[in-house]
Amino acid sequence: MMNNKKQLTIAVSGLNAIDSPGPGVPVIRGLREASSFNCRIIGLAYESLEPGIFMHDLVDKTYQIPYPSSGTDSILERLLYINEKEKLDVIIPNFDAELYPFIRLEKRLLEMGIAMFLPTLEQFEERHKVNLNDFGEKYGIRVPKSKAYHEIAELSNISKSFDYPVLIKGKYYDAYVAYNIDQIKSYYHRIVAKWGAPVIIQEFVHGTEFNVTGLGDGRGNTIALVPMRKQYITDKGKAWGGVSISDKRILELTNSFISQTKWRGGFELELMKDKKGEFYLLEINPRLPAWVYLAVGVGQNIPEALVNLALGLKVDPMKEYKVGSMFVRYAWDMIVDIQEFQTISTEGEL
Amino acid sequence: MKIRSNIAVSASGLIFNPDTGESFTVNPMGAEIISFLKEGLGQEKISLQITQKYNVEPSAFEKDFEDFMGLLRNYTLLDDE
Known part of the structure; x- marks a missing residue:
């Protein structure tokens, strides 16, 4: 039977199907089931043990890309290389932390023929955890009281602003319930070491x-x-x-x-x-x-x-x-040849 | 009193509230009473059906019925509020 569906090459990140899973693998499952197109899937991975890299029935080829913190220039350079090989039609970035560089690169990528469908920079900033109170006020949506803290010294007076317990959150990921100032300080160090300042203290609902x-x-x-x-x-x-x-x-x-x-x-x-x-x-x-x-x-x-x-x-x-x-959801052990791991680790693509 | 129209009740006694995503199981007697409620029967008619079919005094049934309605109401499964 003739298949008239268009063929697209789509790059997807977030292949970390782990205990705190990225959205890449389920996004790809949706793309594989699309009725309006067929697709070749290019995985974009940060770490060489992201499980999606080895799911060859879902991901056709994977490239490692630099972390968002390395800046837009190095990300763009890598995407130019990938695009040269794969002729990408669409990229779907799936991590909060990579959205900012990808939003900044959106126009440039479009000039290269690569489309994305991302929030605007204004939308991205406005909805940020740090700005949640203002967001709720502006749009008439009930939000818990939240405040960003950039320095640990600022946290000492926290009981004047919040009742315990409180949620302490990283700017991108991680959230813990804290019942006293000692726990808050401990979580502050843990979160800042991973995601940087500020942390957000939020009323616990x-x-x-x-x-x-x-x-x-x-x-x-x-x-x-x-x-x-x-x-x-x-x-x-x-x-x-x-x-x-x-x-x-x-x-x-x-x-x-x-x-x-x-x-x-x-x-x-x-x-x-x-x-x-x-x-x-x-x-x-x-x-x-x-x-x-x-x-x-x-x-x-x-x-x-x-x-x-x-x-x-x-x-x-x-x-x-x-x-x-x-x-x-379930966890599934894949058997992977060490050669594949070596290839993605040393060559940055598989 | 009625079970809310969007509440799904299976033959095996699984109740699913599509608004909240909560699910509950009831025993065969609970499922039978719920099926009467879904048919629109009131307490008197349900009492008559149950006390004729099973060996139970109307007064005992009434107490258990009200307890059961209290549970359904508590989980916002009834339409009488």
């Missing part, structure tokens, strides 16, 4: 955690939206199981977020419902989450829609999804 993933077209329209309740949470706070739900207030809140911010790209909202039934927006992740395959599984292939938006194609909003479908 007791309740039930809900997450939403979706896609905004950049003009205020919701292209996709699937809410989920975490059913099984790991000690790192990651969902190991979840179920799609249909709470109207979550749908309204998310549509309002997209229409007011004119959000461009994929996202994840982290929500907490307190004992009074009020929803608090805890965090806005400006990229697709690691559980995005649930959205694919319930009828909204968000990675596919994101690629088509990146290519400037018209994408109709996906309004329906199956409620009451679960995802259950």
